[in-house]
Amino acid sequence: MQLRQRPNHSFVALQITPLIDVVFMLLVFFMLATNFARFRLIGVESPQERQVAATAEGAIVIEISADGGLRFDGNDAPRAALPDLVARTVAIDPNRQFLVRPGPGVSLQEAVTAHDEARAGGARFLSFSRTREARP
Amino acid sequence: MKFARPRAQPEMVQLTPLIDCVFILLVFFMLAGSIRPTDAFPVDLAASRATVFGDEREAVILIRPDGALALGSRPMARPELLSAVGAIVRANPEALVQLKADAEADANLVIGLMEELREVGVGYLVLLTKGVGLEGEG
Numbered sequence: 001m002q003l004r005q006r007p008n009h010s011f012v013a014l015q016i017t018p019l020i021d022v023v024f025m026l027l028v029f030f031m032l033a034t035n036f037a038r039f040r041l042i043g044v045e046s047p048q049e050r051q052v053a054a055t056a057e058g059a060i061v062i063e064i065s066a067d068g069g070l071r072f073d074g075n076d077a078p079r080a081a082l083p084d085l086v087a088r089t090v091a092i093d094p095n096r097q098f099l100v101r102p103g104p105g106v107s108l109q110e111a112v113t114a115h116d117e118a119r120a121g122g123a124r125f126l127s128f129s130r131t132r133e134a135r136p
Numbered sequence: 137m138k139f140a141r142p143r144a145q146p147e148m149v150q151l152t153p154l155i156d157c158v159f160i161l162l163v164f165f166m167l168a169g170s171i172r173p174t175d176a177f178p179v180d181l182a183a184s185r186a187t188v189f190g191d192e193r194e195a196v197i198l199i200r201p202d203g204a205l206a207l208g209s210r211p212m213a214r215p216e217l218l219s220a221v222g223a224i225v226r227a228n229p230e231a232l233v234q235l236k237a238d239a240e241a242d243a244n245l246v247i248g249l250m251e252e253l254r255e256v257g258v259g260y261l262v263l264l265t266k267g268v269g270l271e272g273e274g
Contacts, residue, residue, distance in 0.1 A: 020155055027162045034169025039264040040186040041234075044250055102243035111243035112182040112265060120185070130247045 042115065044128055059097040060089060061129065064114050066105035082114065086121025094122075099129040175236070176206035182239035184265035192234060192264075195224050197253075199237035203245055214252075222256035229259055236264045 062082065063071040070079045077085060089096055098118050102111040111128065118126055172192060179198050197217065198206040205217050212220065224231050233253060237246045246263075253261055 016151070016155070020151065020158070023155070023158050023162060027158055027165065030162065030165035030169070033171050034165050035172055036169050038189050038191060039181070039234075040184050040267060041188045041190045042184060042186050042263040042265060043188070044235075044261050044263055102247070104244065106243045107239060108237050108241045108243045108246050109182045109239035111247075112184045112239075112263070116185045128243075128247045128250065130244050130251065 042112065059099050061099050061101050062086075062114060062118060063101045063103060064106055064110060065103040066110075070114075082117045083121035086118045086123050090122040090124070094124065096123075097125040097127070098123045099127055101129045173209040176209050176211045177204065179236050179238045180240070181236065181264060181266045183268040185268055186265060190262070192236075193232045194228075195221055195231055195233045196264075197221070197233065197235050197249070199235065199241050199246055199249065201238045201240040201242075203241070205249075214249075218252055218256050221253060221258060225257045225259065229257075231258075232260045232262065233258045234262050234264050 060073045061071075062073075064079075065071075068079055070077050070082060072082065072085045073089075086098065089098075100111055100115050100118065102114075115126060115128070170191065175196075175198055177198065177200055179200065196208050198208075205212055205214060207217055207220050221233060225233070235246065235250070250261060
């Protein structure tokens with residue numbers, strides 16, 4: 001009589017189906033929830049800039065109006081001339097401060113475009129400012 | 137002459153390469169992306185040619201064209217928003233406050249909010265924009 005049974009050496013397959021299920025779930029979650037968006041940053045306020053704004057008396061004001069008009073330092077100018085005007089000023093005084101001042105009804109996109117153009121002209125110290133009429 | 141008939145073997149689909157790929161994709165999405173709470177409302181950002189790139193940080197203020205405001209995922213009235221941002225800045229004076237304003241929002245409204253944020257003690261303030269001509273970016 002043989003009481004002891006031989007151990008069963010047959011191959012035991014590891015069940016990986018639940019693992020794959022879970023991994024797929026995680027993959028779908030991360031694919032849907034993950035955000036890859038990167039933004040372009042326009043610095044509008046920092047303690048250094050505030051220092052410059054406090055000391056720079058003769059800041060040049062770039063006024064833009066809703067109808068596409070431009071006033072550069074109080075003088076009417078064509079809108080396309082903004083980078084040139086800024087470049088000419090910066091050539092004389094590289095540390096000159098510029099303020100982009102949108103008129104009533106001007107959208108943020110137009111203000112940002114003017115800011116871009118002034119930056120393209122070489123403005124180092126550039127900030128936004130509100131029109132006097134728009135102040136409460 | 138009698139040939140031995142080949143015995144029909146059960147066809148096994150090889151899953152190992154599939155699992156490898158899925159694991160690699162999983163690790164990529166886990167490491168490369170970031171998970172954030174959803175914004176309180178969708179905002180179509182202004183386009184710019186700014187050359188500084190960045191991600192969203194601790195304090196993101198949303199501005200809708202009609203002037204509605206939100207701090208991240210929570211819509212807020214202006215006084216409530218200013219006090220919440222003031223609390224963030226008092227806790228961490230180096231905190232970067234980001235303005236996520238709609239391109240169609242009134243520029244003076246956005247600039248007015250910038251001035252009020254400065255008054256509550258915000259040191260570092262940036263405007264978030266998307267790339268020019270890139271609809272998907274931002």
